[in-house]
Amino acid sequence: MREIARTIALTSPFVQGTVLLAARMLHLQPSDAQSVIERLTPGRSPTFGELWDVKGPDVERLAADAGASVSPVDARALAELCRDVDPWTPMCPSCGELTLSAVAGKVYEVPALGTVCPFCSAAAIALSPVLIRRVNWATGALVEPGITVDIRSVPGKAIPFMDDEFRAWAGRVDANLDRALAEAGLPIYAFLALLNLRLGRFEKLGWEEARELLARPDAFGLWQELDRLIADAFRFADEREVTNLPRRFLADGRSRDQFGEVKINGRAYLLAGRIAQGDTSDVYLARTDDAMPLHVIVKALVTDDRDLLRHEVANLKTLATADVSGSELFKSTVPEYVMEGVMRRPDGSEWPVVAYRYRHGFDWSLADVMGEYPEGVDVETMVWMANRLFLNMDWFHAVGLVHGALIPPHLVIHARDHSMVQVGWGMAVRPGQKLVGISEAYAAYYPEEALAGRVNELTDFAMAARSLIAVVGGNPATGQLPSHVPEPVGEMLVRYARYTGAPTRGLRTTGMDLYNDWRTTMESVFGPPRYHPCHMPRPTATARR
Structure with a gap:
């Protein structure tokens, strides 16, 4: 190159x-x-x-x-x-x-783009745009940018490239069209390249018909679609021409400007936006800068507690290699580890990160759901969330881990498919051990033993119940529930939430037993299971930064 x-x-x-x-x-x-x-x-x-x-x-x-x-x-x-x-x-x-x-x-x-200039320290170094090959709007060939008029491709014909040459060649360029292209920053040749090479608009007289179009665009019906054509012309030129810059548009048509560019372990990634903030980390949706990108979730540590990140990776590797019954199915309910390393931001700062494979549709945590439904979701929506959570707990408890942080931002759902995954595995420990930390913002979700000493499976049951109480519109700190929650449903949630002084006698100790009791109670209240939709708006990078 x-x-x-x-x-x-x-x-x-x-x-x-x-x-x-x-x-x-x-x-x-x-x-x-x-x-x-x-x-x-x-x-x-x-x-x-x-x-x-x-x-x-x-x-x-x-x-x-x-x-x-x-x-x-x-x-x-x-x-x-x-x-x-x-x-x-x-x-x-x-x-x-x-x-x-x-x-x-x-x-x-200085190899890294975005590094602060070592000479003036006033700006970040960058590439200065250079056009290396321009597309010939009449023939589709790539030509050197120094060529302003092509007199070789078609014998006896001069094919202009520069705007001034076009004005002389066409005799007249419609003032409104000329102004619209200039304001958009789109050269005339790039506009004609789209019309001729991609859309085949010059069918009667060939590319010579471009003279008439430039002079009388209204005869070609351009005004109704001019904005779209200009946007498409930018994309077409970006696909075809050779420059020293990364492509402005990605393979899926989105503009690179919608993303922040970083490097993780030396490889370029595009950040679509921040999707969550925790006590110790910021979480981003990202993709590799490739034609066939790998989409990942990047968890960037914003504190000095690197041990917590390493602890999370170790727990996820334990889950990924588990061979207890049901593991092949339930491994999909925890993040799929991709890598760990260092993320270098454009300002030169470096953050320790761990990356997980993004799973399409798992875009909303229960904290997001609570934000969308401040009065609480429908009770039957909460029921299917509980079904998934109780079964998932049965599996990772069988593997030998207590999650220890089953709070709303760590419970991520697929709203359409009624699936759930658990994230935030940096707090997970073996039964009988002490938690390595808690989320201060969600202190009300932790039962007494989690705050005071060692944890076990009932700790996860209590935190799960409190999260379900919250998502249905209740108070996780007291167990108070809205009046529309049927009594048998509320009684079971509050019993397992184990508020101060609540006994543990009679509580189930495995997720499967808890799930079976829950299903029996729910069928007595609502009848046989049925699909109950949970509508969430489509996530956007702008909304989730």
Whole structure:
């Protein structure tokens, strides 16, 4: 890819960056450095290839011609750096410096985009846009951007590319169309490329029909769909043309601008938005920056408690390798571990993270449900949530873990399919052990033994019951329930929630026994099981940041 840029003209930012590089390496004033660079690249439009061909003796000789004296060592160092300047060399948008340097003959480059400029510390380094190949709107071929009129593709015909050339070629461009394209920042050739190559609009006279369209767009019925056509033209050009920047649009059609770019263990990821905030972590929905992306949930530690993150990974690996009865089914009810490492943000900060595979449809925690239904969900909706939760508890208790944090944000549902997964495994311990921590914001959901000492399976039952009390509109701190909750349902929830002084005698000790009792009670109240919808709005990145 680098060699394709040999004949590409240096853009203004690269000319300025090269001048600053020469001034820095040769210890010259910018005006003297500019004279040297102009002599090294004497063409009217200097190219990247001309920079690559610079030799140390040339620098020394031409600097002398410009009235400057430079050392052979500095001249050789600049020549070596010039060979490293290409469209993918980052630069600072504030001071204009290219992020290249050389010490003792060794070339250094700041590799990470988004790193604070090492020269001015006023901005993050970035790529400066360079068009490497433009799409020929008439033929579909890719041509060098320096070509303003194509006179070779069609004998006897001149195919314009630049807006001024189009105005001369067409004789007249409709003022309203011209203004709309200019305001959108879309070149005329890109607009015509969509109409001709993708939509096949020029059927009568071929691409020559574009003259008439530019002069009389109303005859082609463009006004009703102009906004959509402009948006589609941007996408079409992004698909076809070659630049030094990542594609503006992803394979699914969404704009890259909708995402935040980070690197995890050196690989590029796009953050769609923050979906949750906890006591120790922020949670993001993300995807790899690929044509066939891997969608993941990224949990980023925002405290210094790295042991908690490692503890969560260890627990998830225990669950992933479990072989107790039902494991092949119930492994899908916990996060699927992908990796752990470090996430580097555009500001240069680094956060310890763990990533899990995103499962489509599991977009809402019970905390989200409570936010959508502040008066509580329908009782039968809560019933199916309890069914899933009690069965899931039976499995991970059989594996030998007490979750220890079954609070609303850790219970994630698939609203349509009536499924549930448990997240937040950093607090999980073996029965009889002490919790490694609690969520202060949800202290009312913890029974006495969890706050005071060791935990067991009944701890999870109590926290599950309190979360169910809350989602149906009750008070998790007292067990008070809305009046519409049938008495048998409320009595069972409150009994297992175990408020101060409540006895444990008579309570079931396995999730399966609890589930069976629950099903029997619910059928006596509501009759045979039936599908009961839980409507949640479609999640968006904007709403979930």
